[in-house]
Each structure stands twice: as structure tokens, then as C-alpha cells.
Amino acid sequence: MKEEITEDWLDVELKNTLDEDYEIELEDAVLSLKIREIYERTQGPSIPRREYFTQLLRLQAELIKLQDWVARTGEKIVVLFEGRDSAGKGGVIKRITQRLNPRIVRVVALPAPSDREKTQWYFQRYVPHLPAGGEIVLFDRSWYNRAGVERVMGFASDDQVEQFFEDVPEFERMLVRSGIRVVKYWFSITDEEQQMRFQIRIHDPLKQWKLSPMDLQSRIRWEDYTKAKEEMFARTNIPEAPWYIVPGNDKKRARLNCIDHLLSLVPYEEVAQEDVELPERVFNPDYERAVLPPELYVPSRY
Template identity: 85%
Template sequence: MPDDDLTGPATGTEYEDWLEAELKDELDEDYEIELEDAVLSMKIREIYRKAHGPSIPRPEYFRSLLHLQAELIRLQDWVIHSREKIVVIFEGRDSAGKGGVIKRLTQRLNPRVVRTVALPAPSDREKTQWYFQRYVPHLPAGGEIVLFDRSWYNRAGVERVMGFADEDQVQDFFNDVPEFERMLVRSGIRVVKYWFSVTDEEQQMRFLMRIHDPLKQWKLSPMDLQSRVKWEDYTKAKEEMLARTNIPEAPWYIVPANDKKRARLNCIDHLLSLMPYEDVEQEEVTLPDRVYNGDYERAVLPPELYVPSKY
């Protein structure tokens, strides 16, 4: 906990003061992330706001987010200390907001402990392997959390709908995946699965925003555009996937995601609620005295080595 005078534990007031200072100090970074939603044509932005209505006020959102991120640090400490292994799967339609949640979830955590896996389409070699084989090397060791930004459930979704897997392969997947996940759980891995749910109209609006925003156009692939055409096929595939792979050892949790800010807060809060983490005793950290050498002279470096100060 923060300590203003560096002599003892912080009081409630000191903690609140620290929280305010931290909030102000970190707002620049968060605003920079949030600006991705602001670089839009005014017309599209206005239509989007009218369709949504008011969301969580920005100060309230950032305050809640910072509180949850502080809890995520406690979770991280517990995972390291107890050598826990956690897998979190993020699935949902294109533009449903999976990446936004992952970004806020990992923002203040150690990337050596919490890492994101977003695999590309399988190579020709991988297509000949056991289907789950390319995912296995990315599973966590003790003291790690792995976030799958899409996962082996590609077979039940995009691969099935777009014809990259035939029905025999899909049925084999449905038969295999419950046992595969039970094996993970038996090995000591906690498996959490989230499906981010958006409406037809919401996805259309988000696709339009990407089309009209040059900073977001890279997010649109030909496959994304085809997902609009095949909306109903994706719906049927999702419903069967949830019905056949929702097992007690690794259940699905649906995140209503039309409101991005609420989806982020609700998902992070729910993930924390699933973990029996607790405070881990930490060694007191003290800054050692700097060693001074009277004979040392700092070398003068040539100016061309420095990055130009344009800003």
C-alpha cells in the first residue's frame, strides 16, 4: 500500500490521496488508448452515440478500471507465489471487444507472467498435426496466466462456417474438446472461457467505424467482412458450440459486450471472482545507497547518438 511519509503503513486518507494521484498520473496513458474510439468521422460517431445512449462516465470508468487492475496485481502475486496455472479463453464475433478487454487486463501486469496468445491461421504443416497440437506449447507452466485471443474453438466457429473444416472434423472436435479440457483441469490448469456477445446492429456499427477510421482499417480482413454475410451461420455455430462444450470443469461465461466499457469492467471483475487469490506477504523493498566514486567522470557522448527532441 502507498506510504506518503515512508515511515509506516498508509492510512485510509493517504490511500485515497495516492489513488487520486495515481489516477491523474495514469489518465494520459488511458486516454491515449481510449482515443482509438474518437478518431472517427463525426457522422459515424454521432450515429453510434445515438444508438448506444450514455455509457459509464469516463472518470467513474477509469476509477473502477484502476481498482480492478490493482486487484489483478494481487492476483498475479498469488499466481506466482502459489505456482498456479490459468488459461483464459476469449471468443466472440469479430469486433466484439475481446482485444480491448485483454489490453486492459494486461496493461499493468508482468508480461513474463501474463501473456497473450493470438495464433495466425495454421500452416500447411500444422494442418496435418493433431488439431490441438499447436496450442499445447502455449499452455502455462506454474506461476503463469495465458490469455487466448481466440483459441482451439476456431474449429467450431470460423473454420466450420467458412468451410475450412468439414463436418467430420467438426464433430470430432466436439467429441474431443470436453476431454481435452478435462485433461487440462486434471493437470492443475484453471480453464476459464468467455464468449463476448454483441448484437447484429452493434457489429455493423463497429465495422462501419473501422471502415471510416484509417487507424482501425487494419483490423478489417476479408474474413471479417464475410462474417457479416454469414451472421446467421455464425449464430447457429455459436449456439451448438456453447451447448456441446459447456462442461462443469470448464464452463462458458457470456459477456454482454454492446457497451465496451461495461464489458471490460464486468469481465475483469468476474475473472477475479473466480480465483481464490489472497494477499501474498512481500519482502520490504528499500532503495540502496548509490556508490559514489570521486574519480569517475561521465563521458561526453556525441550529439548524433541522441534522439532528436522534436516534441
């Protein structure tokens, strides 16, 4: 009887887990019928949903092992996610962190620099966010803003850009020498795919917040961004911290491939866990639970 109860409970928990995944996947599904029809015709079939979730859960289980190993060994890992607007960086970051401990694995997405920060050493505002021992930091855009948006949009002078290219290889070598593993991903999508994703954002009320004036400018300056990206690869792809390009037109495959590749770069091992036993609740026969006023409770509308 006890085994049946345990199996029923595990079944419910598994279904709840899948429900969470479906909720996240709805962000790709909330489209008008017309846009969905066009998107599916241009995108082609993706990986079947059942296979996708099976592989995603398997990889997320490995990420938990990686997390435990990092915490146990005191490793320090930095992962940079770069790419064009709407290339899928946020989607893969969300799947990486979905089941991990935010005290160990955290995301850094810095806003535009303040007037004070503009007068600092360029890398200064990124340094406080670097990991201590036992931490993984995921940068949703990073110091490479200077090689991309700041350069293309004219927020940085030619001299500042040139100084960045001279400094960044040594900066990253310093990080590696200090014991930080530096991983750099560039998410690559085609011109047509970005146009379609922008159209989706324009017509989907749940995604309009993702579309900024800077995103619209990136469409106009597609070729300028391409040239900037090519020079960035040529001057910052160093052996100590190489670039890895993730083909991103198929979102699901991009997520799985990126997570799988990240796991392959770190020689983590499964960490033995201590057995956990739930202690018995202390029961006090003289204690009477207070009756709380009903206005303290959230209304049960669902």
C-alpha cells in the same frame, strides 16, 4: 518539505497513469463527427468516464494481487476469449494486461495454421502455449476456431468438426485434471452493433487494419455463425470448464464486468511483499562520465 515533494511526485505519477488510460480510450474516440453522432444515438449513454476509470483502476489493482498470488502459489490459469469479430475481446485483454508483468501474464493470438500444422493433431499447436506453474495465459481466440470460423468458412470438413466436438470436452477435462484452471468467455454483441463497429473501422484510418476480408465475410454469414455458436455452447459447456457470456454492446461495462467476474472465479489472496529499500548509489570521485556524440540521441522534437 520531504512529504510535500513526495506528494507532488505521487500526483504527477497518478496523472501520468491516467494519461496512459486516456491514450487507450482514444481508440474509441477517433471517429468522424457524423459516425460519432450516429453511434452515440444508437448506443446510448455509457458509464461515466470518471466512474469507469475509478472502477478500472480498482480492478487492475486486484489483478496485480491475483498475479502475485499465481506467481507465489504456482497456479496455472488459461482464459479463452471468443466471440464475433469486433465484439471487444481485444479491448478487455488490453485492460487486463495493461499493468501486469508479461513474464507472468501473456497473450496468445495464433495466426492461421501453416501447411505443416494442418497435418498435426488439432490441439497440438495450442499445447506449447499452455501455462507452466505461476503463469496466466490469455488466448485471443483459441482452439474454438474449429467450431466457429473454420466451420463456417469451410476450412474444416464436417468430419473434422464432429471430431473436434467429441475431443474438446475431454481435452479440457485433461487440462483441469492437470491443475490448470480453464475459463471460457464469449463476447456477445447484436447484429446492429457489429455493423456499426465495422463502419467505424472502414472510416477510421487508425482502425482499418483491424478489418480483414474474413471480417467482411462474417457479416454475410451472420446466421451461420449464430448456428455454429449455439451448437458450440450445447456441446462444449461442461461443468469442469463452463462458458460465460459477456454482453458486449457497451464496451466499458463489458470490460469491467469481465474483469470483475474473472477475479471472482479464483480464490486468490493478497501476498505479503517484502519491504524494498533503494540502496545508496556508489560514488567514485575518480570517475568521469564520457561525453557521447549528439547523433546518438533521439531528436527532441516534442
